[in-house]
Amino acid sequence: MQVPFLDLKAQYRSIKEEIDAAMQAVVDQTAFAGGPFVARFEEAFAKFCGCKYAVGAGSGTDALWMALIASGVGPGDEVITVPDTFIATAEAISFCGAKPVFVDVVESTCNMDPEKLESAITERTKAVIPVHLFGQPADMDPILEIARRHGLLVIEDACQAHGSQYKGRMAGSLGDAGCFSFYPGKNLGAYGEAGAVVTNSEALAEKMRMFRDHGQARKYEHEMIGWNARMDGLQGAVLSVKLNHLEDWNNARRQNAHFYDELLQGVPGIIVPTEADYARHVYHIYAIRVKNRDKLIPQLAEHQIFCGIHYPIPLHLQKAYESQAIPAGRFPVAEQCASEFLSLPMYPELTREQIEFVCTTLKTQIPLE
Numbered sequence: 001m002q003v004p005f006l007d008l009k010a011q012y013r014s015i016k017e018e019i020d021a022a023m024q025a026v027v028d029q030t031a032f033a034g035g036p037f038v039a040r041f042e043e044a045f046a047k048f049c050g051c052k053y054a055v056g057a058g059s060g061t062d063a064l065w066m067a068l069i070a071s072g073v074g075p076g077d078e079v080i081t082v083p084d085t086f087i088a089t090a091e092a093i094s095f096c097g098a099k100p101v102f103v104d105v106v107e108s109t110c111n112m113d114p115e116k117l118e119s120a121i122t123e124r125t126k127a128v129i130p131v132h133l134f135g136q137p138a139d140m141d142p143i144l145e146i147a148r149r150h151g152l153l154v155i156e157d158a159c160q161a162h163g164s165q166y167k168g169r170m171a172g173s174l175g176d177a178g179c180f181s182f183y184p185g186k187n188l189g190a191y192g193e194a195g196a197v198v199t200n201s202e203a204l205a206e207k208m209r210m211f212r213d214h215g216q217a218r219k220y221e222h223e224m225i226g227w228n229a230r231m232d233g234l235q236g237a238v239l240s241v242k243l244n245h246l247e248d249w250n251n252a253r254r255q256n257a258h259f260y261d262e263l264l265q266g267v268p269g270i271i272v273p274t275e276a277d278y279a280r281h282v283y284h285i286y287a288i289r290v291k292n293r294d295k296l297i298p299q300l301a302e303h304q305i306f307c308g309i310h311y312p313i314p315l316h317l318q319k320a321y322e323s324q325a326i327p328a329g330r331f332p333v334a335e336q337c338a339s340e341f342l343s344l345p346m347y348p349e350l351t352r353e354q355i356e357f358v359c360t361t362l363k364t365q366i367p368l369e
Helices: 008-014 016-029 036-049 060-070 088-095 114-120 140-149 202-211 233-243 246-264 293-302 319-324 332-340 352-365
Strands: 053-057 078-081 099-102 125-128 153-157 177-181 195-199 216-218 286-289 341-344
Touching (some): 036 053, 036 195, 053 060, 053 202, 060 088, 060 153, 060 202, 078 088, 088 099, 114 140, 140 153, 246 352, 293 341, 293 352
Parallel strands (some): 078 099, 078 125, 125 153, 153 177
16 A cells, blocks of 8 residues: 555546636636636635635745735844744745744644743834644734734734634634645645735735735836735636635544544654644644654655655754854754654545554554654
């Protein structure tokens, strides 16, 4: 039996007729750059997230960047986030000319530790970016309370959290803006690069629309220095089709995660992920923690089980941020998690037989100590 880490072909086969028709419609209308297919998706995605506005973007990185730019983050500012995330979170801050400031995470969820947040705030702090890692929201109430008390913006990195909920509210709808990636492997994935920002602020939405289109309010009238961060029509059409299936896919992911939990809970040497009592986790990634990850990965591959690591090096220890001179040990929880994370295959089409094979191999065919 083979268990790929991801199987996008299986998803495509299940919705082939819808996808093919949607893409053909874009070609027939030659609506390739922005246009009606993007607008339709923006309207539907805003409604799905419980927000007034959604602004499509070229990628999740673009979404983070333009949310920060439109919020007024710039040179001399500091933005607080976490070190155990994809580098795009910090890159977006850096490309605004601001400085990413890291705080450690809660071990149970590997999301921002609200108790560490307040001590990181300075007179330069402009915003906070909590990351909803792996599809589980950060504990937003205390984060929002601290941010509001200090007059800070809260921009959610919901790039892995499509349909995730915090106390019944959709991830991305809780702060001033919520940023999403539609990279193909995401719970809601495009057939290329795409992203979006959701917000309830009309002014913020309008600034982002201008920024993504070279600062244009009207054609060839540029009110600000912008960028090309537009979503293309093909992605808008594909995402509109897939959005109709997202809840079913998320439910399938949750069922698969619970089956993994059932088979792996209590196994010596394995820590399974925890779903917080405030959260609806959508399991973009199902990451267990093991001590001997680097030995396990090639051994699992020999059994045709393919895994990943998200993410092996915390951002403060990456060469890209060595100028900050943050020593190892500064964020012990994030560093410990990064050294132990092992991402098992996780997608809606994964079968119970495949999950059983993965777990049996982990427990009996490969020594964990």
